[in-house]
Amino acid sequence: MKITAALSHGADTPFEIAEVDLDEPRADEVLVELRAVGICHTDLTMRAVWPAELSPAVLGHEGAGVVAAVGANVRAVRPGDHVVLSYRRCGACTQCAAGHPMYCHDFRTLNATGMRPDGTTTMHRDGAPVYGSFFGQSSFASHALAYETNVVVIGADVDLSIAAPLGCGVQTGAGAVLNVLQPGIDASLVVFGAGGVGLSAVMAARATGVSTIVAVDPVADRRTVAAQLGATATIDPTVDDVVDAIRELTGDGATHAVDTTANGTVINQAVTALARRGTLALVGIGAPQIPLDVGNVVGGGKTIRGVIEGDAVPQDFVPQLLALHATGRLPLEKVIRTYAFDDIDTAAADAADGTTIKPVCLTI
Template sequence: MKMKAAVTPAESAPFEIEEVELQEPQTNEVLIKVVASGVCHTDAVARDQEAPTPLPAVLGHEGSGIIEKVGPGVKSVEEGDHVVLSYVSCGQCENCLQGNIAYCERMTPLNFGGKMLDGSQRLSKDGEHLSSFFGQSSFGMYAVANERNVVKVDKDIDLAVLGPLGCGIQTGSGTVMNKLKPQFGETIAVYGCGAVGLSAIMGARLTGVSKIMAVDVHDSRLELAKELGATHTFNGSEVDVVEEINKETDGGTHYAVETTGAAKVTRQSLQALRPMGTSAVVGMTQDMSFNVFDDVMAEGKSLSGAIEGESIPQIFIPRLIDFYKKGKFPFDRLVKYYNLEDINQAFDDSANGSTVKPIVKMDHA
């Protein structure tokens, strides 16, 4: 079928709205009529070739939509179901079989390698293949995805708002709720108050921690962080974050979530921990230096990576939606909507911080 999609033609190039060809779903795949797709920093990373996604490509990995057609072997969804699309995993490696699908041994090639789970491709333009992204490529009017990508959701919620649950929002909240699992009365610091960080703050509030420290360099985001559950806020460009957090927590937090990808901030997240504390890094941090004895070993601290909030999307996303329906997880406060034709503006607004979580809506009229 022919459809309109936002194509990334080359490294760091603007998105181009093009007519592309999408093949029919194959075994264990579904065709989704995309309603909307969140804009995530990971899309920008792929566009700018900081991640190994072959170009040209149709990016987008926070899709939401309606099942239009199911391929052979699909059992979990049927035509007409409302769904959120998340990352894909192989389901066969040791980690997947143990339930650790966020650490699938094929995670990078399956989500960034440009091909579907079976190694083939579904997208093309003028006879030339286009790479897929996260097995869904949701910056288009339709998407073909493996059944493993798909999360069935309630039909009584606006589908347009749900897409970011597939990556950014489950990453932030899941890192707190699934990985760190703070206990009632403990403390946590969140570094970076974008969509991932603010989701971590909302997740932390659900756990009953006593203090939630929010760190950013934008006062507007710190104010929103406070409204969403942060008990203390610090502008990292104005204060010594480590000193202030140590003062407010009597020796450091039990946990930290580092979302910025900045080496300096990653080290701060370690230094502002109390002995035996843990910092979970979710930002794409590059090379950095720290003193292993002073920053880690001497006080039994841990620095750990976290992918996709260590969530099983089909279990975790419906739970987040239930919290949302009860008014306990108001992630809709993060979003602003854009038309597909304005996707470049959406990315600009995300980069400059004027929009926390852009969502691109598809016009099927």
């Protein structure tokens, strides 16, 4: 079928809005007519490093829309269902079986090769491959092929522009707090980076009643939003000594921290600012190696924990997030700005420079 997609030709070129051919759904595939798609920094990062030989490509991994058709073997969803799309997993490896599918043994194969596992592409243009299957969806398009494992059915009354970011960014930040760190009321949580992921962590902490929530970000507007969303204090790292400021606010240091920046200097600040036996969740991916004061970690009994996708099972966690939003405890509308799909370049630029915290493109 003919669809419209935003083709990526690399970081230094604009997206190309073009007509491409999308396969009819195979037996295990779900055809989704997309209505909204969030832009995540992972999209921007992958756009910059995506192999030239796998271009053009269709990225996008925070899609939301309506199921248009399903393959013969699909049972969990049906045409007409409103859905959020998330990451794909195999469902059979030890991690999937243990309830932690975000650490699926086949995660890369299923989410980041540009192809189905059998080496075919879901899209073509003039007979040539268009690479996709990004996070089992490639949702920078009017339609996407997804799978039962990465489709979450939601209510037909849910605003899809609010629902779209739940599949990755919101899930990552909120899940790091609710599923991994699980701070109590008397805990102190410091969030490094007040973008979409970091502010989702702030909102989740506030929703559970954490008494001390600190947001660290160099951008004044983001610190203001963090305070509006529940941060009890904010720190400007360009002015304040971050570690000293955190200790002044918390007494013994932070019992919990979330780093969204993947910046080595910031991560070291986070580790140093932890209280004894404190835990840091790393949710950003950046420099592969950073120097670390091992003595500080060991001597303080500190824990550094990597977290992918908020350690969340989307079919369980997305409904929890929607319930929080419905009761006003996850006010995502305060961080989302919508754009027309044709304005995806503007949306991506606004995401990259921080003009917009969470851009969402409307495909219809």
